[in-house]
Amino acid sequence: MATKITEQERYLSVRKEVDILIVGGGPSGLMAAEAAAEGGHKVLLIDNRSFLGGNMTIGLPVLGFLSQKQKQIIKGLPDRFIQRLRARNAASEHRPCPLHMGITLVEPEAVKTEALALMVESGVEIMLYTYFVDVVMEGMDLKGVIIETKAGRQVILAKTVIDCTGDADVAFRAGVPCEQGDEKGGVQPPTLMFCMAGVDTEKLRMSIAHEPRTYLTDFIPNAYFGQNNQFIVVGLRTLMEKGRADGFNLPTQRTIIITGLRQGEAWINMSAVAGVNGVDPDSLTYGEIKGREQIEDIQKYLIKYVPGFEKAYFTKMAPFLGIRETRRIVGAYVMTGKDILSCRRFEDVIAVASYPLDLHHPQGGGCTLEWCGDCYDIPFRSLVPLGVENLLVAGRCISTTHEAMSSTRVMATCMALGEAAGRAAGLAVRQNSYPRDIDVRQLQKELLDKGAFLGDHVEKRYSHANDNQLG
Numbered sequence: 466m467a468t469k470i471t472e473q474e475r476y477l478s479v480r481k482e483v484d485i486l487i488v489g490g491g492p493s494g495l496m497a498a499e500a501a502a503e504g505g506h507k508v509l510l511i512d513n514r515s516f517l518g519g520n521m522t523i524g525l526p527v528l529g530f531l532s533q534k535q536k537q538i539i540k541g542l543p544d545r546f547i548q549r550l551r552a553r554n555a556a557s558e559h560r561p562c563p564l565h566m567g568i569t570l571v572e573p574e575a576v577k578t579e580a581l582a583l584m585v586e587s588g589v590e591i592m593l594y595t596y597f598v599d600v601v602m603e604g605m606d607l608k609g610v611i612i613e614t615k616a617g618r619q620v621i622l623a624k625t626v627i628d629c630t631g632d633a634d635v636a637f638r639a640g641v642p643c644e645q646g647d648e649k650g651g652v653q654p655p656t657l658m659f660c661m662a663g664v665d666t667e668k669l670r671m672s673i674a675h676e677p678r679t680y681l682t683d684f685i686p687n688a689y690f691g692q693n694n695q696f697i698v699v700g701l702r703t704l705m706e707k708g709r710a711d712g713f714n715l716p717t718q719r720t721i722i723i724t725g726l727r728q729g730e731a732w733i734n735m736s737a738v739a740g741v742n743g744v745d746p747d748s749l750t751y752g753e754i755k756g757r758e759q760i761e762d763i764q765k766y767l768i769k770y771v772p773g774f775e776k777a778y779f780t781k782m783a784p785f786l787g788i789r790e791t792r793r794i795v796g797a798y799v800m801t802g803k804d805i806l807s808c809r810r811f812e813d814v815i816a817v818a819s820y821p822l823d824l825h826h827p828q829g830g831g832c833t834l835e836w837c838g839d840c841y842d843i844p845f846r847s848l849v850p851l852g853v854e855n856l857l858v859a860g861r862c863i864s865t866t867h868e869a870m871s872s873t874r875v876m877a878t879c880m881a882l883g884e885a886a887g888r889a890a891g892l893a894v895r896q897n898s899y900p901r902d903i904d905v906r907q908l909q910k911e912l913l914d915k916g917a918f919l920g921d922h923v924e925k926r927y928s929h930a931n932d933n934q935l936g
Contacts, residue, residue, distance in 0.1 A: 477611065479620045483509040483590070485890045486623035488597050488610065491519020492527075492876045493860035493883030494629035495580055496542045500887025501627075502587045503915075506894055509621065510584060511595040511612065514784075517580035519631070521876060522573040523783035524658040524732035526697060526723055529877030530559040531567025532819035532840050539817075541917035543880035547571070549579050557695060557726065564684040564834075566819055568697055569877070572726050597630070600639045607639050607855045625890040625900060626856050629883060632744050633792040633862035641850040642795040645744075647867045651827030653789035654737040657756030661764070661777045664731045666724050669773030670696060679703070680772070683719060684834075698722040701771065708766040715766060716759050717830040722771070731777070734787075735763045739828050743791040752786050789825060789861075789874060796864025797901065798846035805872050806837045810922065813905040814842035815885035815912065817920050818878045824871045842920060843873065845908065848886055849901045855893075857900050859886035881917065888912060 485501040487494050490512035498510040510517075521527065527547070530539045537544075537559060547569055550556035555575030562568045584591050592614075599611040601620060609622035628635035637643050646652040673680040674691035682690075682700035690696055701720035708715055721734040736759040741752035760782075767774040802822055803809075822835040847864040848857050858864075859882040861874035873879075888911050893900040909919060913927055 477618055477620045479622055480612070481509060482622045483507045484623065484894045485509075485625050485627065485887070486511070486610065486621055487627045487629055487887075488635050489519070489629035489631060489860070490514075490517035490580070491629060491631060491860065491879070492521050493879040493886070494519070494627075495546070495583065496880045496883030497627045497629055497859055497887035497890070498584060498589045499542055499587045500884045501891050502589045504891035504895065506891055507590075508588070509590045509592065509623070511592045511597065511621070513594065513596045515593055516577040517584065517591070518573070518576040520787055521571060521576045523785065523787050524573055524660055524723070525734070525787065525876070527569040527571055527877050528565050528875040529567065529818060529820045530569055531561060533566050533836055533838055535561050535567070538819055538840055538918050539877040539881050541881070541912065541915055542884045543877055544916075546579070546583065546880070549583065550575055553579070555579070555726065560693070560695070562697065563686060563689060564699055565697065566821075570695060570723070570726055597634055600635060602639060605852065605854050607853055610635065624855065624894050627886050627890055628856060628858045628862070629860050629886075631788065631791070631860050631862055633794050633858060636794045636850050636853065636856060636858055636862070637792055639853045639856060641853050641856070643792040644795060644867075645792050646790065647827065652743070652791065653825040653871065654739045654827065655741050655743065655752055655756075655786040655788045656734050657736045657738075657753065657760065657786050658732055658734055658783035659760050659779065660725065660730060660732050660781045661767070661774070662730050662780045663777045664729050665773035665776070666729065666731065667694070667773070669698070669722070669771065670694065672772040673698065695724045695726070697724070704770045705766070708770055713762040713766045714759065715762060719832070720771065730780075733763060733767070736760055737825065737830055741786070743786075743788040749786065756786060757782070790867075790870060791862070793862050793870055794850045794858050794864050796847050796851060796858070797849040798844050798864060800843065800847050800865040800869040800873065802866060802868030805841045805869055806835060808837050808839045808841050810920070811842040811844035813845040814919050814923060815845045815848070815889075815905070815908060816843040816878065816881035817841070817918055818843060818873060818881075820872045820875045820878065822868055822871050824868065840920065843878070843882065845885070845889065845905050848882065848889070854899045854901070857886045857890055859883045884917060885912060888915070
């Protein structure tokens, strides 16, 4: 049997021509599109699903809005989106958490609705059910992308493209050097989230608060649960040992429960399918199958051992696997774990983050966390890929090492990166320049003027500059 065939040469019609194209409508893509559209540009956002919101729609809390010193460090457009949800009682406030620094609970279905509404209000054109399949290149210049839909294969041309796929799909197809996993190629395993209702969350939290020896949690003091009626549980390792002794197949070492915004609802983050390659369809299919198999025993374990789950029942599954790690681009600067742990500052900072290095081990179900004690900067150069012009990258696939990505991958940080990329793309279009050639100080000033946070040192710099201008 032939292992290769030659596809017949064909001419593709140009479906659209836009100023800025965003590929991927997850947390970073939403913010990139809104930011780009604020400049009055013609902006198009495409996504292969029937909804927008990405990992914000699978039952996870949004992590990263607060620093390790409990200061809000993600502001601007990301915070405005959360406030939209809060106005619908579909998000919590940014809550301090001893383990995750800050958690923001969101209602997945409301995210889908508000994301679409936001794009329409912002004047962003949207194409759902649209698959990115290839790029249109002239030398090193990315001129557009090839898409596949029910209407066939077509082309979208754009002056600037922002890759918000999470997997560096556009960058990879354009020839940008990419890396994946650790030194052995191992990646953090994905999780298939699911939801249970009928959970007595009051019993759960008070059991943990009053019986710390029985219900020991990781890093989070038991007193925390006595003070918070919506929370995240990480730990209960002794209960899991009992479950395993009774024959339950539990793929992780920790119980992870996230209370929902609706009474009696809890999202469970406990499946882990080792060895899944998030950019291979066979591997992803295997992950979905194994994830669903794992959930059977996880449910039984929760009902039998965890207080408050005695009458709980399964209600829904996340619409897709929660992928922690796939490709990362090699950009003008590669962020390292040392940059994060040393709280490094960069002259071209475009976002501030504080989430710990959070490495879910490729094998074994364990997890390693390291904190820097404060905040670190993310430089604009890490959004600029090598070897290709007219392209920016935002989200978890920016230019980092495997270790650094374990911190930068969380959703609030990705949202901030998306806003920065969107505003940078707008500057490039207005100046008719490549994104790498924009004046980063001009980008920083725009971010600050629009409410983003870039660190006290940067705000002081621009405050002094304004004072001098007034003088």
